[in-house]
Amino acid sequence: xxxxxxxxxxxxxxxxxxxxxxxxxxxxxxxxxxxxxxxxxxxxxxxxxxxxxxxxxxxxxxxxxxxxxxxxxxxxxxxxxxxxxxxxxxxxxxxxxxxxxxxxxxxxxxxxxxxxxxxxxxxxxxxxxxxxxxxxxxxxxxxxxxxxxxxxxxxxxxxxxxxxxxxxxxxxxxxxxxxxxxxxxxxxxxxxxxxxxxxxxxxxxxxxxxxxxxxxxxxxxxxxxxxxxxxxxxxxxxxxxxxxxxxxxxxxxxxxxxxxxxxxxxxxxxxxxxxxxxxxxxxxxxxxxxxxxxxxxxxxxxxxxxxxxxxxxxxxxxxxxxxxxxxxxxxxxxxxxxxxxxxx
Numbered sequence: 649x650x651x652x653x654x655x656x657x658x659x660x661x662x663x664x665x666x667x668x669x670x671x672x673x674x675x676x677x678x679x680x681x682x683x684x685x686x687x688x689x690x691x692x693x694x695x696x697x698x699x700x701x702x703x704x705x706x707x708x709x710x711x712x713x714x715x716x717x718x719x720x721x722x723x724x725x726x727x728x729x730x731x732x733x734x735x736x737x738x739x740x741x742x743x744x745x746x747x748x749x750x751x752x753x754x755x756x757x758x759x760x761x762x763x764x765x766x767x768x769x770x771x772x773x774x775x776x777x778x779x780x781x782x783x784x785x786x787x788x789x790x791x792x793x794x795x796x797x798x799x800x801x802x803x804x805x806x807x808x809x810x811x812x813x814x815x816x817x818x819x820x821x822x823x824x825x826x827x828x829x830x831x832x833x834x835x836x837x838x839x840x841x842x843x844x845x846x847x848x849x850x851x852x853x854x855x856x857x858x859x860x861x862x863x864x865x866x867x868x869x870x871x872x873x874x875x876x877x878x879x880x881x882x883x884x885x886x887x888x889x890x891x892x893x894x895x896x897x898x899x900x901x902x903x904x905x906x907x908x909x910x911x912x913x914x915x916x917x918x919x920x921x922x923x924x925x926x927x928x929x930x931x932x933x934x935x936x937x938x939x940x941x942x943x944x945x946x947x948x949x950x951x952x953x954x955x956x957x958x959x960x961x962x963x964x965x966x967x968x969x970x971x972x973x974x975x976x977x978x979x980x981x982x983x984x985x986x987x988x989x990x991x992x
Contacts, residue, residue, distance in 0.1 A: 671848035671973060682825040683784060683839035690744065690778060691752045698756060706763035711796045712740075714773030714885060717788075717853065718780030720843050721814040722804035723867035726899055728775040730878055733895055736887040738769035746776045748791040758795065771885050780849035782842060789852035799861070800885060801853060805977070806867040807988040808844035808970045809963070813955040815840055829956050833966070841969060847977040864977070868987035871899075967991055 697703070714731075716724050725743065732739035746752040747761040765772035779788045780803065792799060806814075812833065819825035825832075832838060842848070846864075853862060863884045870877045874896050882889040958966070967989065974991040978984050 680839050682819045685824040703760045705759040708767045709762040710765045710767035713771045716775035716802045718777040720777040722806040724775045733893045736770045738766045738772040740764045740774040744776045745774045748788045749785045793856035801862045805846045811844050812840045845973045847973045
C-alpha cells in the first residue's frame with residue numbers, strides 16, 4: 649500500500665496534477681456499449697429505493713470516513729469485505745452506492761446516502777468503482793469533497809493490461825460485451841483503456857484532497873501479502889492495525905466462473921422482471937449468506953478463468969498507451985508496482 653512519503657497541501661497536488669505531465673482526457677469519448685450496459689445496471693439496482701415516496705433518514709446516519717474510489721476489477725470487492733470484518737469499521741451494504749455519480753444515484757439525496765452508514769462505528773465506508781470512470785462520469789471528486797471533505801480515499805490499482813483482460817472477461821460473461829476482442833482493444837478511447845489509466849483518473853482527487861488522504865493499493869500487493877496490506881490499510885484509517893481474521897483468506901468475485909454456464913445462466917435469469925429484485929438486493933444479504941452464493945457461483949477454489957491472448961503488435965500498442973500514465977503514478981507513489989509488466 650502506498651501513501652505519499654511527503655504529503656503536501658491540496659493546492660500543491662493540484663499544481664502537480666495540472667502540470668506538463670498531466671494526461672489529456674477526451675471531451676467527447678466514443679459510445680461504449682459495454683460500459684453503457686454496466687452503468688445502466690448499476691442504476692437499476694436502486695430502483696426500489698428510487699420508487700419509495702419518502703426516504704427516511706436513519707437515526708445513526710453519518711457521512712462516510714472512507715470511500716474506495718476504484719478501480720474496476722482491481723480487488724475492490726475483496727478489500728471491502730476485509731475492511732468490514734474489523735470491529736471498528738462499518739462497510740456499506742450494498743458495496744457500490746455510486747451516489748456521487750450524478751448520472752447514477754445522486755438523485756437519491758444525501759439523507760439516503762448517509763443512512764447507508766452508521767455513526768456507532770469510528771469508520772464507515774463504501775466502494776464504488778464508477779468514481780474513477782472518467783471521462784464518462786465527471787465532477788465526482790468535487791461532489792465528494794463538498795459533502796465529505798474529511799473523508800479518506802483508497803484507490804485500488806492493478807497491472808493495467810491485466811485489469812483490461814479481467815474487465816473483458818467480466819463484461820463478456822455478464823453479456824455486456826459482444827464486440828470483437830482485438831478490434832475493441834485497438835480503439836484508443838474505450839472504458840477498457842480509460843479505466844486502466846490510473847494517474848489520469850486520480851487527477852480530480854489531487855485537486856480537492858490532501859495527498860495524505862489518498863492511499864493507493866495494488867491488487868498484486870493485497871494478494872501477495874494480505875495481512876500486511878490490511879495492517880497498513882487499518883493504520884491509514886486510524887483503527888487497530890493488529891486486527892486479523894481467518895476470513896482474510898477468502899477471495900471474492902474471482903473470474904473463474906465468468907465464462908461458465910452456471911454464471912451466465914444466472915446473469916440471464918436475474919434480468920427477468922420477476923427476478924430483478926434478487927439482483928438489486930443480493931449485496932444487502934448477510935455476509936455468511938453471500939459467501940455461500942459466492943462459493944456456488946464464482947467458485948473461489950478454481951484457478952482464474954482463461955484470458956484472451958493479446959497479439960504481440962497490439963500488446964506493444966497497449967504498453968505504449970500506458971507508459972506515461974504508469975510512470976507518473978510511480979513517481980507520485982514513490983515506488984514501482986511489483987508484478988506489473990514493464991511499461992518503461
